[in-house]
Amino acid sequence: MRVLASVSNREGLAELAHELSRDGHDIVSTGGTAAHLRAAGIETIDVAAITGFPEILDGRVKTLHPKVHGGILARRDLPDHLRQLGEHAIAPIDLVISNLYPFGETLAKTSDDGAIIEQIDVGGPAIARAAAKNFAGVIVLVDPADYPEALDRIRSGRDDLSWRRLLAAKAFRHVAAYDAMVAAYLTGGLDFPETMSVPLLKAQSLRYGENPHQSAALYVTLPIPPRGATLATGEQLHGPDLSFNNMLDMDGAFACVRDFAAPTAVIVKHGNPCGLASADTIGVAFDRALAGDPVSAFGGAIAVNRPVDRDLARAIASAVYHDLAAPAFTDEALTILRMRKNLRVFRVDLETNRSASRFALNLKRIDGGFLAQTLDARSEDDVAMTVVSARPPTDAERGDLRFAWRAVKHVRSNAIVLARDRSLVGIGAGQMSRVDSSEIAVRKAGPRSAGAVMASDGLIPFADGAEVVAAGGVTAIIQPGGSVRDREVIEVVNAHGMAMVFTGVRHFRH
Incomplete structure (x- = not known):
């Protein structure tokens, strides 16, 4: 079996390549990937030795060659395809390992347009798509998490068509999400382009949906914001698994307190505030929010826009609530809150969240489509009265x-x-x-x-x-x-x- 490896995320690659090489499979690789494998003591064939053509244009052109794509795309069940491979001295490629330039990570680090453009991958998506199209004859791996199972299936001969098909679908999703990130960057401030792709990554499965008979999952937008920068990437510090409703109520609660500069607390039930107050201290704000409707507050979601200290934690822990979101917690506060087994405690960075939320569309599903609108995020500081x-x-x-x-x-x-x-x-x-x-x-x-x-x-x-x-x-x-x-x-x-x-x-x- 011939393997083509060209990756940016090298996690687990050396271990996989070592085992494949030990099993007698040829490893073909490019540039930095080849250097990485050789440094790990793995014999590697440069792709240039296959194509007879060097990498050019600062590495922009490496695998874009008929001897690469022909080896991937040839159908093994068509004699004419195999004949053409022989005529042109092209060896079939049976396994493609590819993941793409770190475009999202680059966006997070720099605003230099030139540096960002250089991270638009061309060859990587091309070989991944080619392998995914020809999944009947080629295995494609775009996720290091799949390496152990792939090795086991290859060794045991269980690399069946249904498994390859799933990997192919994953490869197309991987490339599509990447392309959507690039398109969103290049689109810039255009709110409503004629076509829209929303790149999302599954963060976790949820306990259930709006009702227990519904399934649900949490997805984060790509590129992934830093941990805690948004609710979707918030850090759960305590409590049971999240449900769809937990996330909705915390989202509404945190969006509310984010609109206030003064220390503010809100308690939300079923998407509506049942208590909200601002005060000179966050403890007083919470007490007043609770006084707004103490009966409805039972089992609610709390959000505050100041760190939670010991006294506030005691007040919260003295009653039953399901969710708490705040920008920070003292160690004493966490010790107290963790005594409430069923309270979900979430850390979300207020200032990052405040700025990150200004550049997005609100999407609502309708039968057969989606409605899109800009956020209701206008400042109320200068509202006309x-x-x-x-x-x-x-x-x-x-x-x-x-x-x-x-x-x-x-x-x-x-x-x-x-x-x-x-x-x-x-x-x-x-x-x-x-x-x-x-x-x-x-x-x-x-x-x-x-x-x-x-x-x-x-x-x-x-x-x-x-x-x-x-x-x-x-x-x-x-x-x-x-x-x-x-x-x-x-x-x-x-x-x-x-x-x-x-x-x-x-x-x-x-």
Whole structure:
């Protein structure tokens, strides 16, 4: 058997090549791969000795030659193909070991366009694709994890067609993901290209999907961000295996606290915040978030945007929660949290995550396709607050209105939140009518609605929503505005002595 090896990731290659060579198989290799094998004491044939042509153009052309591709692509079951190999003195190649230039790693290290372009592999994908196409006669290995099984199957004669087919599919996926990374880099800032490939790598299987009868897995985008830079690459420090719902709730929770500069804590259940607060310290923020709806908080997902210390860990460990995401944990905090067997503890770097999340599309599956949109990631630091009521909001109301406006974008539409002292005191989420969401928010707040402010993720279409919160003692409202009945809503606001501002921006979330 003749083996062609040309790899960038040399993990396990010398060990595999040593065993293959010991079994009497010829090893053909290129450039750095050949040098690596020779350094390990493995006899290697240079590809130039096969092609009769040297590597040229600083190694850009090595294996792009008929004596290489002919040996890979020839069908062993066609006498005419075998005859042509003989006519041109081409030896069949039976095993191709190939993985590609480290394009993703280069992207992570440099912004030098020239250096990045040099890491676009041409020959590697070509030989991998050729071997994968001809899997009936050729074995292709693109993943070092497959080397031990491959050696065992070759030695035992169990290199059957079904196994080769699986390896071929893996090779095509490997090349496709690589090409997608390159295309994404070259596409640059174009949000919606005419075709789109999303390179993903399976990070782990999940316990189950949204329901136990559904299967699920976690995939990370390529190139892979550093460990802990995003939720998908976050570091799980404690707890049982993750499920689909754990990841969704932590994603929503961490996206929420990432929007706040002050120490902020959120508790999420089924994709919606049930408690959210900012304060001067993260411990106080958590206490206030929990006070927002302590009943719903049971079994929720917590995220904070400050390190978790001993006191906060004790507060969290005193009740039942399923997930906790934070940028850091003290050793004391981890010791305490690990006493909660079923609490998943996740470390996610806040600042890296904040910047990394600005350049992506949101994709949602629909029947037969996907919807793509840019992220709702606009800064709320300079949001317009156009006063439309007879009286302007007070300074204290303005602070709470800004807090509520940041919060409401993380609640499912139709969304109404009531806030007071930088804490949510009432949340109405996911209702089909906005007035129903308003009634739920006031009911949840109880007496705390008196003196609170209200935020609405979409325009208030009728005056009844304003009437409901006015009856609860709400003193100020922030909303996008733009209803044909804005004047009626303003009249109700003025009649109750409330303040109201328009932002001109909507924050629907479905």
